[in-house]
Amino acid sequence: MSTIQTPPIQTSLVRNFTDITKMRLSVSVVFSSVAGYLLGAETIDFYILFLLCVGGYCMVGASNVYNQIIERDLDALMDRTKDRPIPAGRMSVRSAFVVASILTVIGLAVLYSINPQTAMFGAISIFMYVSLYTPLKTRTPLSVFVGAFPGAIPFMLGWVAATNDFGIEPGTLFMIQFFWQFPHFWAIGWFLFEDYKKGGFFMLPNGKRNKGTAIQVVLYTIWTVLCSLIPVLGVTGRLYLTPVSGVIIGLLGVGLLYYAIRLYKEQTDKAAKQLMLASVSYITLLQVIYVIDKFVR
Known part of the structure; x- marks a missing residue:
């Protein structure tokens, strides 16, 4: 006689927590903050860096939990989200709200302990x-335009955590990640178009997978690459990029633009998915190159 194996309670709790806070997304956001901190710090304070990671994860995680509470009925309609803890019945709305509230309080308190400006942003x-x-x-x-504002804050937040100051440098970091989000999220909106439609989400600029949307993807990709190269000109204060790193970033930008133009030409889900992957690689490598450039020059 066979028995049904149920996962241990601890395993279920960990899985629910990582799912409800979207751990992979939250870690990638924390990575952006760490890169911003390393760019802004005169000397690296690992305790502050630790606080930034903890506070950053709590804030992003809380945002994701609140988001899933609000969209729980819509998440149940879409294939990619129907197995999330709330629509799948693994977590109640009340439990999720408690988790979100605790993460918010901890996140704000930890970021405030770094400096008030970091907590404010x-x-x-x-x-x-x-x-x-x-x-x-x-x-x-x-x-997508509205969402690009909070989405662009983490890269900038790291610099503010390191300096307790908002100026041209964190403003530039904000601008880079702000423009980057348009080709990234429109690519996702393109290949998940039918699934998003089930939930009634409007993610593409004109609501359709056509050349009009693809043209905007290409234009915002160009803006992203141009913004990424501004620090080479020496007009962004302490945020400076050497010409060698500028060439590398430029080549990465050409690669990203290639996939954007490919989406324009082919208008397929496959091309959109490739652009999404290319955009993730671009922003990750850009942040790594910026940091390496600072410490090796």
């Missing part, structure tokens, strides 16, 4: 993501 990020971006996703394609 963290609070702005969570407010815009939950109160503006999330409800707008089912109402207008402009939601």
Whole structure:
């Protein structure tokens, strides 16, 4: 007689926590903050870096939990989200809200212990993501524009954590990640178009997978690459990029633009997925190159 194997409670709790906070996404956001900190710090304080990681994860995780509470009925309609803890019945709304509230309090307190400006930008990020971006996703394609603001804060947040100052340097980091999000999220919106449609989400700029959308993808890709090269000109204060690193970033940009143009030509889900992967590689390598450039020159 066979018995049904049930996972240990600890395993279920860990899985629910990593799923509800979208661990992979949250870690990638924390990575951006760490890169920003390393760029801004005169000397690296590993305790501050640790606090930034903890506070950053809590804030991003809280945003993701609030998002899933609000969208629980819509998540149940889409294939990619129906197995999330709330729609799958593995976590109640009340439990999720408790988790989100605890993460918010811890995140704000930890970021405030670094400096007040860091906590302020963290609070702005969570407010815009939950109160503006999330409800707008089912109402207008402009939601991507609104969501790009909180999405661009982490890279900048690291610099503010290191310097307790907001100026041209973190503003430039913000601008790079702001423009980058358009080709990235429109690529996702393209190959998940049918699934998003089930939940009533409007993610593409004109609501259609056509040349109009693809042209905008190409244009914002160009803006992303140009913004990424501004530090080479020496006009962004302490944020400077050597010509050698500028050439490398430029080559990465050509690669990203290749996939954007390919989407324009082919207009297929495959091309959109390749652009999405290329965009993730681009922003990750860009941040690594920026940091390496600072420490080797």
